[in-house]
Amino acid sequence: MPPTPPEPLHPVAQELGRPAGGLASYPPVERWDDWQEYDPVAWPRRVPRRYALIPTICFNCEAGCGLLAYVDRETLRIQKFEGNPVHPGSRGRTCAKGPATLNQVEDPERILYPLRRVGPRGGGRWERVTWDDALDDIAGRIRKALVEGRQREVMYHLGRPGHELVYLQRVFHAWGIDGHNSHTNVCSASARAGYAFWHGLDRPSPDHANARLILLLSAHLETGHYFNPHAQRIIEAKARGAKICVIDTRLSNTASMADWWLAPWPGSEAALLLAMARVLLRERCWDREFVRRWVNWEEYLREERPDLPPTFEAFAQALDELYARYTPEFAEAESGVPAATIVEVARAVGRAGPALATHVWRNTAAGNLGGWQVARALELLVVLMGAVATPGGTAPSGFNKAVPPPPMMPPPGKIWSELLMPREYPLAFFEMSYLLPHFLREGRGKLAMYFTRVYNPVWTNPDGMSWIEMLTDEAKVERHACLTPIWSETAWFADYVLPMGHASERHDLMSQETHAARWIGFRQPVLRVLLERQGRTFDLTWQAHEAAGLGQVWEEDEFWIELSWRIDPDGALGIRQYFESPDRPGQKLRVDELYRWIFEHSVPGLPEAAAREGLTPLAYMRRYGAFLVEDRVYRTHEQPVAARDLEGARVDPGTRLVLKDGQVVGVEVDGRACVGFPTPSRKLEFFSRTLKEWKWPEQAVPGYVRSHVHPSSIDRANGEMLLLPTFRLPTLIHTRSGNAKWLYEISHANPLWLHPEDAARLGVTTGDLLKVATRIGHFVDRVWVTEAIRPGVVACSHHLGRWRLGATTGGERWSTTLVDLQQPEPGKWRMRHVEGPRPFPSADPDSSRIWWREGGVHQNLTFPVQPDPVSGQHCWHQKVTVSRPGPDERYGDVFVDTEKSFAVYREWLALARPAPGPGGLRRPLWLPRAFKPDASAYRVDGASLDGT
């Protein structure tokens, strides 16, 4: 008699089931410890190989998909990465970047030991040092800065957070600094701002799988937050009959799969969406009951329409009036999309009702002045449909995310860094990271210790030459340590290059709002895990890697613990206590202990699930690598306020807010106390009092801002065009995939997409060169003549054009072009290609088989900074002049004048409406901010007391 099947391993583990009589997708979990498979290269000789299958998390984008590393039990080499079938978000599948992780692990040119520069910064000479050398020097400098009250001079700048967001909050709050800087403002700040002003959470979480209409201002079938998990569910819905509408100026792969592709003039999207809203309002096709219950319409009427009676009918009338001017014909005039199509899609929105899944992340929001209003306008459709956090609808991100708190959270510091959050941008999402070189140039401060981590501002940010000028000035940046698994343009200008592990070489905890559920995923150093299973023990991950033949590659979790101990060795600064073991008082925290504590205390249901399998929570996570905390999460805002919070609480008669001890705990809706949304009104803020009070009254409701690249400002007859420089490719990820040969083999150039009409005007055809001039310089690239772009717009992917300054070092030779960089006079920079990717000798025979010869053109260098005055987002789209290059100009040429870029910075800075706002604050207290400082630090006058 067969044994009774055990309780389902995991709610999503259907992937593990063997279809009757067929082939299974994954080895059965009970054999993951010792799985035998035939060697693929020796085949058809049957040479058995034995693997340990150890789960981890992909590091090639932000989706946090589960990987399963096949580690050879004898050689300790990773044979391959597959998807982890028990991962709730990715369900065992990955995109091309998942298996390409193997290239990154095996890259013959990867950095294996800590390096310190020799000679001038940027000179390209390095020596190997020990981790102790590097830690002692860095810790000494940080300690000195902290002791001398120079807390603002310690800054950590990262590209890819994960769980470190909370982890690093512990670290930096323990140090008492306000030093966390991110890449968000060159990425998603505008979309975040738009969403946060609506519902307090800064991302959308569409439930694509159950949608009837999927409306995307994104390319989620090829890229983005969260490509693979979202793409799975979008196509599931499509197969079930859902319709897809994609609004994108260039034909993405996603648009190709859509029922409607709308290709508007960039920046006109909000007008398009508001015209759809108008159609729905006119046709009385909206969810009045939902809007009545959950939108702050009373506040709107009170503040903006005191002339009207405070009734919902009056609000409905006000809405009609407000959007009356957004006729489909107006939207057509702005966008070029036919009015009839706009009406058609609007009606599809209406038919979808509460099953309307939408998304905007970078796309137009990241390109245009006022791009944050695109997110506001898109969410207006969701709200009108009552599709907020419904099955098939769009939830605020936080509803579908599990962030388990670690032990011993230190209190926030009473400190505010104006290098991160300057008063000019009180509403920014978040740190004004890409303005740093200009801030330092203006004398706003200096940095004693600057960390960059998986962040490559020289290449990624606009105006990279200003970054080079900043990084090479040792008076502005005294020490620069780059934490990175790979070489980058920025690492070249570091004092220390500290090798941190790839996906399978470090610990991390991930949770992303991939669908209507909440899950966690566990990234782990698989070689260490296997070695420890085999009975070896290690204090630190780099020691395990050394034992496995992986140099001294380390991981950040342990790096920060070590560094913190060395900053405060005797505990006198009050820092060390947060890096002591919760179990062994006074002893240094081990990374195992940290995660054991989190899994035992902070993940509901995990201890019980582990116990059912006879495992500790940590052993469960080491084995499965993921845990589904809650499935089918809908209408979180409707949840009743917890009974203990209601005890002694009162309801404000005007706002209906539920208050306890001065704190808002919920909102009363039709007599029920609900948790609502994390906004000041606890409702969906159609009207944002925050925007009004912080000097943007004309933008307080979803509206349309004419972009800086509106057609009226572009003189096409004189060669002016709009450059759309922001699109991604399905195979690459910013600057992290340059060492992935299988990805570069597929895509390695970023030609200018040009409509045939423009090509004819310019007299060029595919492969010819064009010169694209911005306000601060120009670049020369090849042309790709295509019907996949709107006339008048030229588009260029931002994923290519990597370069290196050293013939054999400083960048992965799979992907980088060797360039010559000259500064003929101060502020004037010239870059010229010496040679593109070429075959090179290495331990990997594939390096001699590189067959592509161009690595693309680096366009971002030529972009001035263009900060949106509200969201702080760099507005990527550029007004450019496109012409045939001169006889001396070649493919890949770049010229930049940083004096001009500083002047453009000052122009855009003048658009800002600085703090203080109400209460003398630097920023609204309720507005999200990474690593919020103590409330006292929000006061502008408080800061001026201590010298800022």
Place this chain on the structure above:
Amino acid sequence: MRYGFVIDQHRCIGCHACTVACKEENRVPLGAFRTWVKYVERGTFPHTRRYFSVLRCNHCDAAPCVTICPTVALDRRPDGIVDFDGARCIGCKACMQACPYDALYMDPDTGTAAKCHYCAHRVEAGLEPACVIVCPEQAIVAGDLDDPGSRIAQVVARAPVQVRKPEQGTRPKLYYLGADAAALTPALQAPAERWLWGERPAAEVDLVRMLVAAQGDAADGALARPVYDAPHAPCPWGWKVGAYLWTKSIAAGALAVAALGVGAGAPGAALLLGVAAPVVALLGLLLTTALLVWDLRRPERFLYLLRRPNRRSWLVWGTCILLAYGGAAALWLGGGLTGSPGLLRALALPTLALAAGAAGYSAFLFGQAEGRDFWQSPLLLPHLLVAALVAGAASLLVVGVAAGVDAEALWELAALLGVALLLEAVILGAELFGAHANLDVARAAGLITRGPWRGRFWWGVVAGGIALPILLLWYGPTTAAPGALLALGGLWLWEDLWVRAGQAIPLS
């Protein structure tokens, strides 16, 4: 049991995960692909769309690669998977010519052929292929087509599926759902020198340019614009294969002419027909063999042709015929040296038959190269036989003049060469200007007659290799030898162009 694939292009998002997962699973080197995604675009802005198609080995039930492989390095397993064994492969690249789907490549590390093998090593561990499990959209369905309960069998039963190039008669087991016709059919695609995010290798660009030059308005009639494709090594067979046809024509023709002469009772030139002819034949055979072995990526495995033969492959039969013919030539030489006219007369008929076999077997070999439509011409056998006559007569004529053989014997040779050249002209004309079996054949012919090779063809082959030799032969004995040399040169050019043109048309 028959394993197969369904690829659902309704679901495929063109993400290349299958491509990379396959490279990872099977450690496929740079420049080679076992599965890849092709993109084509149609329409004009804003009514434009990009179509994806996942291309790979079709695991044909009637797999031409298995048939042509001389050493059984490729085989169809009992479960329907077409697998390969690098340890048996000699690197002859015939499989790459046989496959109509561009599925095979030469592994640069091993010098042996490789392709998608359905992850047979995983299947034996009970697991689906790597491309299947990685696919975010579960757009690839793998399973047993013979099991009516399997998902794949149900899909194939209930949905309108397509296959690539059904007219090739390969009976593919890779079925497409919702694929775009233009994406699957190279003939419907416009030429392209670059891709939307990358280059094409220089050899591919050269081919594209040649096709465009031959065709005039290259996009004329194209339904779609290809915008991405994986690189493929074009023209697996280079100059050595054209040269091999030529040396083989000489080898076969020299003795064929001698046998004809002896059979017709020509007594006068015993030295020429009895000794020089077999020497030319044996030297030609030696060169032919050297070229064949040289063209192998694993030349040291040459003898696998005989030790591990695939009896369905004309490469194997050809080798046997050449061996037998070599024996006949040696006997003939023995007869000639010992001055035994009786022996030669007895050998005449069997030698003629073997010479015809040596000249003509390549027609069946190229016929097995199912991927190359240009080579599927019914005129190929006469083409090769006539080429042998031209080469044989011309080479003997040259040798005869050099050896000072009497004019009457040479006059007959010259007459034979003249007739053979006229026949060559007729066949060549019919091949290039007659009705073509399909568009690909017409494009290949156009490359020769109108494309970048037209100079070589019109001046080298037609004028220099046929017309001028006929004139020179006509003119008299003093110019016969230069005429014969020109005829040989023209023939070599013609074979070379013919081999190249056949491979110039993209398969995928």
